[in-house]
Every structure is written in structure tokens, then in C-alpha cells.
Amino acid sequence: MVADQLSRVFSALADPTRRDLVARLAVGDATVNELAAPYDVTLQAVSKHLKVLEDAGLVSRTRDAQRRPCHLEAEVLDLMTKWIERYRREAEERFGRLDTVLAGLRDEHGEDQPSKDDRTGAGR
Amino acid sequence: MSTSTTRNQTSIELGDTVPTVTITREFDAPVAHLFRAWTEGDLVARWLGPRSQTMHMERYDCTTGGAWRWWSSGEDGVEHHFYGSFHEVRRNDRIVQTFSYEGFPDSVSLETATFEDLGEGRSRVVTVSLVDSFEHRDAFVASGMEHGVVEGYEKLDELLGTL
Numbered sequence: 194m195v196a197d198q199l200s201r202v203f204s205a206l207a208d209p210t211r212r213d214l215v216a217r218l219a220v221g222d223a224t225v226n227e228l229a230a231p232y233d234v235t236l237q238a239v240s241k242h243l244k245v246l247e248d249a250g251l252v253s254r255t256r257d258a259q260r261r262p263c264h265l266e267a268e269v270l271d272l273m274t275k276w277i278e279r280y281r282r283e284a285e286e287r288f289g290r291l292d293t294v295l296a297g298l299r300d301e302h303g304e305d306q307p308s309k310d311d312r313t314g315a316g317r
Numbered sequence: 318m319s320t321s322t323t324r325n326q327t328s329i330e331l332g333d334t335v336p337t338v339t340i341t342r343e344f345d346a347p348v349a350h351l352f353r354a355w356t357e358g359d360l361v362a363r364w365l366g367p368r369s370q371t372m373h374m375e376r377y378d379c380t381t382g383g384a385w386r387w388w389s390s391g392e393d394g395v396e397h398h399f400y401g402s403f404h405e406v407r408r409n410d411r412i413v414q415t416f417s418y419e420g421f422p423d424s425v426s427l428e429t430a431t432f433e434d435l436g437e438g439r440s441r442v443v444t445v446s447l448v449d450s451f452e453h454r455d456a457f458v459a460s461g462m463e464h465g466v467v468e469g470y471e472k473l474d475e476l477l478g479t480l
């Protein structure tokens with residue numbers, strides 16, 4: 194269930210038009226008509242994209258009678274950013290361990306240049 | 318909470334038009350050492366696997382046409398198996414390889430690591446993972462955080478509950 198929600202957010206953002214819609218909604222709320230204007234597609238197609246974003250929790254629509262502007266739920270996007278940041282930190286931890294390995298190689302070679310490397314002797 | 322201010326920061330970029338993940342990092346080590354740490358299986362085993370998991374290197378023949386296979390296991394006893402082949406290995410310069418996770422067998426990514434000599438005993442590596450779809454790329458990014466992602470899920474649950 195939870196994984197479903199996560200993948201809905203991810204797959205909602207996998208489409209370039211929907212990412213564009215999100216980017217435009219980040220500037221401010223807009224109606225479907227306003228959002229559809231710059232695209233060479235039908236209003237229905239844009240509505241369909243918005244429905245996907247809505248289902249993923251990325252966009253909400255106010256009940257406000259006719260206008261019903263679309264609103265970006267920025268917190269959901271923030272979560273995405275946090276997930277990416279966490280991924281970055283995982284990589285950072287990995288490279289922190291690599292730093293340790295590299296420090297070990299340096300000690301192994303003393304203060305010599307690493308050109309002592311065996312294989313082809315092409316080291317610098 | 319604050320982001321790292323160390324000199325050797327890891328940066329990540331997700332492609333907009335192509336499903337890629339690009340990771341860049343500099344090291345206080347000559348490029349030849351960096352390349353060794355990337356190509357010798359016993360050295361790779363010391364840093365590559367996920368934290369809090371034990372890495373088991375089964376095969377690591379980092380040569381053009383070679384192959385690799387390793388698996389990790391955690392305290393929960395769950396094992397994750399990964400494998401791929403080395404398409405091209407160019408000393409101190411470039412490694413092109415494939416990457417597959419057995420839990421997701423139909424998805425294969427192409428990984429290119431480019432090594433750069435920065436002089437003064439420093440070097441840089443840029444890895445680009447080209448995944449076969451945006452969906453898989455994003456799932457890949459999310460799965461990399463599986464140890465902390467439960468918390469994220471819970472927050473998302475709460476958040477989605479309020480919408």
C-alpha cells in the first residue's frame with residue numbers, strides 16, 4: 194500500500210509533461226485552462242495528466258466553484274528531495290569508506306608516487 | 318541536518334530528459350589509486366557494499382569483457398544479489414559496465430565511470446547510471462535508501478492522510 198503510494202509519486206513525475214506542469218504550479222496555482230494554454234494538446238489530455246498528479250498527492254484542486262485552481266502540494270515534492278538527499282548520503286558513506294581504502298593505499302606506497310603500480314606501469 | 322561542508326562532497330543529479338543518475342566525487346588520492354580501489358575485488362569489497370550489510374564478493378574480473386557478482390546480507394538475514402559485466406575497462410580513465418539486481422531482473426542499467434587526474438595527488442570520478450526507464454530509475458533511487466526509507470514512507474503516509 195505504502196509502496197504503491199511511493200511508486201505513484203515517482204511514476205507521476207516520470208512523464209515530462211507532468212514534470213512541466215509541476216514546475217509551473219510551483220510558481221503559483223493555476224486553472225486547467227491556464228495550464229493547458231502553452232501545450233499543443235487537448236484540454237482533456239492535460240486534465241488526465243492532472244488527475245495522475247492528483248492521485249499521487251502532488252496536486253490538489255480546491256472546491257471553489259468554477260475556477261477550481263490546481264495547487265501544488267510542495268511538501269510531497271520536499272519528500273522527494275529528501276529521498277534524493279538520503280540517496281546522496283548513502284553514496285557519501287560509500288565514498289567515505291573508499292577514502293579509508295585510498296588512505297591505506299597511500300600508506301602502503303609510503304610517500305612514493307603511485308606509479309609503482311604493477312600492471313602496465315602506465316601510472317602517473 | 319546541515320549538508321556537509323567538507324572539501325570532497327558527493328553530488329547527485331537526476332537526468333530530466335534521459336533516466337540517468339550522475340554521481341560526482343573528488344578524492345585526496347592519485348587517480349591510479351582511485352582506479353585500483355575501483356578495479357581490485359578485495360579493495361572494492363571494503364567500500365562498495367551497503368553500510369550495515371556484509372558484502373560477499375563472488376567474482377570481480379574488472380577487465381574488458383569480464384564480469385562481476387556480489388551479494389550482501391544484513392542482520393535480518395535477507396540477501397541481495399547483484400551482477401553484471403564489464404563492457405570496457407580503460408586504465409585510470411574509464412569503466413563501462415552493466416548492473417542488475419536479481420530482485421529486479423528485467424531491469425539492467427549501464428554504468429559509466431570516468432576517472433580524472435586533478436593533479437597534486439587528487440582525482441575525481443563521475444559515474445553515470447543509465448537506467449531503462451524513468452520509473453526504474455526512480456525506484457532505483459528510492460531503493461538505495463531502503464534503510465531509512467521506512468521513516469520517509471511513514472511521513473508520506475501522514476502527509477497523504479492530510480491531503
